[in-house]
Amino acid sequence: MLLIGLSTLSLYGQEKHRAYLKLNYLKDFKNNKNLIVELKTRIDGKFRQVENATINFYKVSESTKLLGSLKTNKNGIANFVLENNKENDTLGVAAFMAEYEGCDTLKSKESEVEVKDLDLKIELKVIDSVKTIIANASAMEEGVEKPISEIEISFFVQRLYSLLPLGKSELEDGKCSIEFPDDLPGDPEGNVTIYAKIIDNDEYGNVEQRANINWGIPVTLVPDTYNPFLGGKYISFIFISIILTILVVFGVNKLIKKRKND
Numbered sequence: 001m002l003l004i005g006l007s008t009l010s011l012y013g014q015e016k017h018r019a020y021l022k023l024n025y026l027k028d029f030k031n032n033k034n035l036i037v038e039l040k041t042r043i044d045g046k047f048r049q050v051e052n053a054t055i056n057f058y059k060v061s062e063s064t065k066l067l068g069s070l071k072t073n074k075n076g077i078a079n080f081v082l083e084n085n086k087e088n089d090t091l092g093v094a095a096f097m098a099e100y101e102g103c104d105t106l107k108s109k110e111s112e113v114e115v116k117d118l119d120l121k122i123e124l125k126v127i128d129s130v131k132t133i134i135a136n137a138s139a140m141e142e143g144v145e146k147p148i149s150e151i152e153i154s155f156f157v158q159r160l161y162s163l164l165p166l167g168k169s170e171l172e173d174g175k176c177s178i179e180f181p182d183d184l185p186g187d188p189e190g191n192v193t194i195y196a197k198i199i200d201n202d203e204y205g206n207v208e209q210r211a212n213i214n215w216g217i218p219v220t221l222v223p224d225t226y227n228p229f230l231g232g233k234y235i236s237f238i239f240i241s242i243i244l245t246i247l248v249v250f251g252v253n254k255l256i257k258k259r260k261n262d
Contacts, residue, residue, distance in 0.1 A: 017106055027120075152169070154198075
């Protein structure tokens with residue numbers, strides 16, 4: 001059963017609704033190659049993700065080879081991990097296709113992507129007292145691994161719930177770098193996780209790499225019971241101070257009112 005309110009779609013008539021299918025390629029920091037699909041449709045002018053839909057994944061060459069099938073999650077996403085990391089041909093190029101066969105209320109849809117394999121590495125060095133993030137990238141060209149140029153690298157640092165952008169730099173002869181700021185907080189030991197990413201490139205898709213280092217400012221967190229508003233098991237001194245201030249003000253006001261009534 002497809003979950004987007006598609007059961008109610010049939011009330012609008014027999015015409016099938018359009019399916020929107022997007023296939024992306026991601027080589028992650030573990031060097032896993034991922035085919036990531038998002039499936040959605042439009043209801044009353046608004047896009048809705050399609051859950052529990054079967055997506056078929058294919059390797060496309062002289063013939064089309066079925067690699068496997070997955071169902072979309074509640075966000076309309078299916079992430080297929082290529083078990084064989086050597087899916088590229090001798091030139092380092094690979095083509096893939098994702099297919100949704102449709103249903104009673106949605107039309108079928110296909111999406112293709114062609115990518116070259118790229119090897120991305122990240123180095124963290126202190127150069128002339130400056131904390132420096134260095135990205136190195138190479139790819140196969142006519143059977144030979146060569147450094148890559150004129151590709152933009154985006155750098156990030158992991159925060160609690162998201163990635164904080166640090167800056168961008170363009171590869172030149174397989175290398176680029178940026179400085180790491182001195183005022184970013186880390187964990188209690190000052191550790192931070194740094195990412196280098198190639199994002200939505202026409203030739204290489206999405207490629208990422210990451211590394212950990214103690215370049216952050218150590219920040220001590222106070223253990224506490226689980227707080228659903230923060231979504232974690234730790235709250236900061238600032239949050240505690242705010243709560244205590246509110247309690248004190250509330251208590252003082254209550255005491256003043258009581259004395260007035262007396």
